[in-house]
Amino acid sequence: MSNQKKAVKSVSWVTFSTILQTALQFLQISILARLLSPADFGIVAISNTVIIFFSLFANLGFSNAIISKQETNKKTLSSIFFLGIFLGTIIFLLVYISSPLIVSFYHEIRLAKVIQLASCIFLITSFGTVFSAMLQKELNFKSIAITDIAGYIIGVSLTIFLAYHGFKELSLVYGGLATDFCKTVLQVILGRKFFWPNLHFSFSEIKAHLRFGVFNFGEGIVGFIQSNWDNIIIGRLLxxxxxxxxxxxxxxxxxxxxxxxxxxxxxxxxxxxxxxxxxxxxxxxxxxxxxxxxxxxxxxxxxxxxxxxxxxxxxxxxxxxxxxxxxxxxxxxxxxxxxxxxxxxxxxxxxxxxxxxxxxxxxxxxxxxxxxxxxxxxxxxxxxxxxxxxxxxxxxxxxxxxxxxxxxxxxxxxxxxxxxxxxxxxxxxxxxxxxxxxxxxxxxxxxxxxxxxxxxxxxxxxxxxxxxxxxxxxxxxx
Structure with missing residues (x-):
């Protein structure tokens, strides 16, 4: 199949996935805006800012490196896979432990449980990063669409159910974790035909990817600060x-x-x-x-x-x-x-x-x-x-x-x-x-x-x- 035909087919799947996700998100927003307060959304926004920042350390730009370099070496991919799990575990512990400092900075006691729960995302998503990158590299957007749709249906359903039963800001956190868990499981299942990790790890084999990721990581840090500086100031002062x-x-x-x-x-x-x-x-x-x-x-x-x-x-x-x-x-x-x-x-x-x-x-x-x-x-x-x-x-x-x-x-x-x-x-x-x-x-x-x-x-x-x-x-x- 030519690149153009692959692109058209891929766009069709991504479009279908996006339309369905958009409809579900509008449904979720319209319901939650009536069940939750502006402060509930604000607390989750602060938590998301923290999670997005630490996620930069968990990935280090490996996904982009795999796609850009069209990586196929299984030993290299296995090394990236195990390094990702190690980083995900470290970041989870770091965020969990640092939650009291974040609560102190924002003067919002409800943040503690929200951030501690949200930090579990690093344990979940680290298992699917390489599989997701391989699906993209191979232009297998049908599988990507299936993972996104299934994850979103489960996440939105759980979020609305919990919000209706009084979980407030925690409903958004639990719903997000459910989405990521479902997506990760499906990424592994559907991506295993392109990659399955061997019990192998070598720093020397991923040096090129690390070099690629240095500026990618630096760009992510700077980009995060410039994109979220307004949220940080508003959350802290207003x-x-x-x-x-x-x-x-x-x-x-x-x-x-x-x-x-x-x-x-x-x-x-x-x-x-x-x-x-x-x-x-x-x-x-x-x-x-x-x-x-x-x-x-x-x-x-x-x-x-x-x-x-x-x-x-x-x-x-x-x-x-x-x-x-x-x-x-x-x-x-x-x-x-x-x-x-x-x-x-x-x-x-x-x-x-x-x-x-x-x-x-x-x-x-x-x-x-x-x-x-x-x-x-x-x-x-x-x-x-x-x-x-x-x-x-x-x-x-x-x-x-x-x-x-x-x-x-x-x-x-x-x-x-x-x-x-x-x-x-x-x-x-x-x-x-x-x-x-x-x-x-x-x-x-x-x-x-x-x-x-x-x-x-x-x-x-x-x-x-x-x-x-x-x-x-x-x-x-x-």
């Missing part, structure tokens, strides 16, 4: 309740990006890794990735921007009005972020993870003072604005790095990019006038806004971007 509003606003605004981009990028990375010796193909596929990402993300983000006051009460229920201005800021954060995300496919393919490290380091240097000064004068809105400004800087630098890696591409990119931007502006204007003359509250008005906006974007697409014939031809290739 409290769990404000962090809860901030977190849910961000999650809703970033939702299209974290759901649509993986559909494309999960498949794109191992595919692009096979083209590292063909610069023209590399550039062509990178431009296709940017075109797809911008075309599918922008209308959803523009729609959320103009319908936030209608959509939030329907999803979260009453009492979440403080998220409205934050969502509008985070929509623009998501626009810039979605254009930056594909860079990792290039730097890992080219063996230059150091470029991501430098990019995130500069972004961190910009973001830290912005968060401090804007947060000092405008509280949580100022912090969200600082996040937006730092993301804009990151995206501009991102473009320069891509130019350095694949040559001049901006002219071709802008030739594709201006169309979805223009379509979105027209879509927003029409919906804006509808809201002003008809209204925006209630299910009927919200549905009308979504239908009108979607129809305008689709109509403009058919007339000015993709013809009906092109769309039919694309469907036939699938």
């Amino acid at each position: 409290g769990a309740k404000v962090l809860g509003y901030y977190t849910l606003a961000y999650q809703l605004a970033i939702f299209p990006v974290i759901k649509i981009n993986p559909i494309i990028l999960q498949v794109a990375f191992p595919l692009i890794a096979r083209m590292k010796e063909n610069p023209s193909e590399l550039k062509k596929y990178y431009l296709k990735i940017l075109d797809l990402i911008s075309y599918f993300n922008l209308p959803l983000l523009a729609g959320l921007y103009i319908t936030a006051e209608s959509v939030v009460p329907l999803i979260y229920g009453p009492g979440w009005a403080p998220t409205f201005p934050l969502i509008k800021i985070f929509v623009f954060v998501s626009v810039f972020s979605c254009l930056s995300h594909p860079l990792f496919t290039l730097v890992y393919t080219k063996g230059r993870p150091n470029l991501l490290f430098y990019l995130n380091l500069i972004t961190l240097i910009v973001k830290v003072p912005l968060v401090y000064y804007l947060g000092k004068y405008w509280n949580v809105t100022g912090i969200a604005t600082a996040f937006l400004l730092a993301t804009m800087v990151n995206t501009i630098l991102n473009f320069f790095i891509v130019q350095y890696l694949i040559g001049n591409y901006l002219k071709d990119f802008l030739a594709n990019f201006y169309k979805p931007v223009l379509f979105c502006v027209l879509m927003v204007l029409v919906v804006y006038f509808y809201k002003g003359f008809i209204g925006y509250s209630g299910l009927l008005n919200t549905t009308a806004e979504i239908v009108i906006g979607g129809f305008i974007y689709l109509l403009l697409t058919i007339f000015f971007k993709y013809s009906i014939v092109e769309i039919k031809n694309f469907k036939r290739t699938i």
Whole structure:
């Protein structure tokens, strides 16, 4: 099977998985927002920040190294497997023991049990890391979709059940652990045909992967700080309740990006890794990735921007009005972020993870003072604005790095990019006038806004971007 056919088949499976997960996540959010308080979400957000930080030490970039180097040596893979389990155990103990210090920093006693339970994730996921990487390397996204769907169904079901029975913030933790346990078991079962560990370990055999992971790890540390600095400041100075509003606003605004981009990028990375010796193909596929990402993300983000006051009460229920201005800021954060995300496919393919490290380091240097000064004068809105400004800087630098890696591409990119931007502006204007003359509250008005906006974007697409014939031809290739 050709790479193109594998890619199309892989995208189909990832798309199906993402759609189902998205539906389940919307169901979970809409129910939990009515059962849990903003403070409950804030506590879990703090815990997640801690877990994400320590997970950088547990992986050390081995998954990306396996895919980038197209690793097949079983002794090398076995060494990576056992090192991962060792690191996972050490990180589990470290997080568990350090929980009192974290509680003291945030002055939130409920954090102790949440963090101690959440630390078990390192014991669980360390067994599936290599198996998951091998499935991606072999473009076996059917198996990946099965693991994701099964894990998510179990996790969401358990989370809602426990929240309904009064487990509060712990319902999210138990649900997350159930998801990861199910996924890990299935990763091992479905990935064993590509890899099964031997009783073998040698540092010398994984030196190349460790060297690859040094900058990958450094980039992860710096990237974590610059991505979570706002959460750390809000949780420490403004409290769990404000962090809860901030977190849910961000999650809703970033939702299209974290759901649509993986559909494309999960498949794109191992595919692009096979083209590292063909610069023209590399550039062509990178431009296709940017075109797809911008075309599918922008209308959803523009729609959320103009319908936030209608959509939030329907999803979260009453009492979440403080998220409205934050969502509008985070929509623009998501626009810039979605254009930056594909860079990792290039730097890992080219063996230059150091470029991501430098990019995130500069972004961190910009973001830290912005968060401090804007947060000092405008509280949580100022912090969200600082996040937006730092993301804009990151995206501009991102473009320069891509130019350095694949040559001049901006002219071709802008030739594709201006169309979805223009379509979105027209879509927003029409919906804006509808809201002003008809209204925006209630299910009927919200549905009308979504239908009108979607129809305008689709109509403009058919007339000015993709013809009906092109769309039919694309469907036939699938």
